[in-house]
Amino acid sequence: MKGLVYVYTGNGKGKTTAAIGSAIRAMGHGKRAVIIQFLKKGEYGEKKSSFLEIYQFGREQFVVKPTEIDYKLAEEALKFAADILKQRPFLLVLDEVNVAVSMGLIGVDDVIELVKNRDETNIILTGRNAPHEFIELADLVTDMRKIKHPFDGGTEAREGLEY
């Protein structure tokens, strides 16, 4: 049975956490889930948790204008994802890959090629600004729209909730 492709996009909170929750759900059924994070590096709660298989390819700084290292890391992440895919996990999460593509760090076609080679592996693509090619290819797309966000009111990010 061909794996499904999910896209979680939009400007609201919940994209990465929904992908993490999906990984936990899969693992609860005894299946392997692998999370690869683009553009992120740091002691996020999901990284510190001992039960997730999670790999980070990013810098600790937030990327505004990409530099050579950002291109290199994104390419490494994609190559690593292709290697993991060969092991046929039940679920492969490419966290923030939509952003990596929309910033031009990796090509949309490279991701599409990877996704088309998924066989039975289910794939979740997260991040704002999902390219329309991903939307067309996906079986499921949720647009996570911000109605309210505490940062709007000046509240600072809280450990355990925002990261």
Add this chain to the structure above:
Amino acid sequence: MKGLVYVYTGNGKGKTTAAIGSAIRAMGHGKRAVIIQFLKKGEYGEKKSSFLEIYQFGREQFVVKPTEIDYKLAEEALKFAADILKQRPFLLVLDEVNVAVSMGLIGVDDVIELVKNRDETNIILTGRNAPHEFIELADLVTDMRKIKHPFDGGTEAREGLEY
């Protein structure tokens, strides 16, 4: 510091999984997260996983027209939530509580009262049709909008992904 209130609503996939992911993130930082599920009972992946503290108050059947037992279970869930809240976990998830309220199983005011007594506990309320009182009270609201869903194309729910 007063806890934050998050609402995940909308007709798209990702509400419950985002709440589960938030619990994992909090736990990764060594904090306690408790998930209470309204209207659900069954071997969902999140229930089978050994690392979440999760309690279910529902029937295995999907509730279309509520009966006496559904009112009773929802009331029990709310009472249990109030007891857990006294233990001051970092995060308390009331999964599908929006649906329980919109079906009239419990009163919106009862939930509001609970939420107002949260002190430092962060609370996540999930489910479609969040009442406007929850939206007003919340610090963060994400509307998870369905753009595409595999069931639309006749695909059946898959273990590890949909439950």
